[in-house]
Amino acid sequence: MKNQLFYYKGAIHIHSQFSDGTGNISEIAKAAKKAGLDWIIITDHNSLDIDEGIINGVCVIRGEEISPEFSNHYLALGIKNCISHDTDAQKYINAVRNQGGFGFAAHPDESNFRKNSAKPIKWTDKSIVPDGVEIWNWFSDWADNYDDTNILKIAYAYLFRHNLIRGPHLETLKWWDDLNKNSTKIIPAIGGVDAHALKIFKYLVPVTIFPYKMSFKTLTNIITLNEKIPENFEDKKRVILNSLRDGNNIIINRHVKDEIPIINIKEKTIFIKLSQTSNIKILRYGEYVYDGISKDVEFKIVKSGKYRIEIYLKGKPWIYSNPIMVD
């Protein structure tokens, strides 16, 4: 009999009313349910105040975005007590580990060339090794490309907001590949929505930039399991967090196309199966070893190492896998 696989979609990096988001937990969970998500992780700035549990049919997990004012934001997961941001990055990375948790460097390479007033918040010292990397952040991507120098550009940025999205920064991918090259373990990646549902007034017109439901239909992390996820909250949470810690998630931009990509490895062959012809790239430590247009690929591995996959659909960044270790 064929082994059955189970897929669970989730969004990471969400802000609620406990920091600079506008929604409460019930509204956020409801929006996630409507967007077809099974789980979400709410990471308020310097806060662990929000409740967690199964809410409106969605598994809601709490984390903290450790947020110094100007740099080095860190998404801390699996921690019990709030960790101070008022120290250097290595100290809070260690504090997260001391609580049995783990974390992801958030939006590490926001652009210096923004044409708006939002200051980029970067990971300033790349020699400090985080447990994982948020390789793509939807809201940062939009803010990096949001031009507010005239009213037409502002209107475009709201009406066609998804057109501003460019995909992960190349320097972030390079950093992540290097981290993996220099480690025997998998340094995992996530895609974060950084959802705030911010309400702003521009020329007296109130606009919500990326309402929660809209955000939740964009960057999604799909966890694949060999068995059904447990029903009760604590077990569910443990399985989801362990999956992210191990890099057992695929990052997909569902705004391009919503599907479950089949990516697996058997006997030193990587199998990829998609519903549509796409540009599939396979990388080994950041070097391209395959680049083709297809909807399915069987790639034989001759050299051991860590491999990862990037897929573009109609030129748009679509799917990013975590590294797969091949001996």
Ligand SMILES: [Zn+2]
């Ligand atoms: Zn941040």
Ligand SMILES: [Zn+2]
């Ligand atoms: Zn954030």
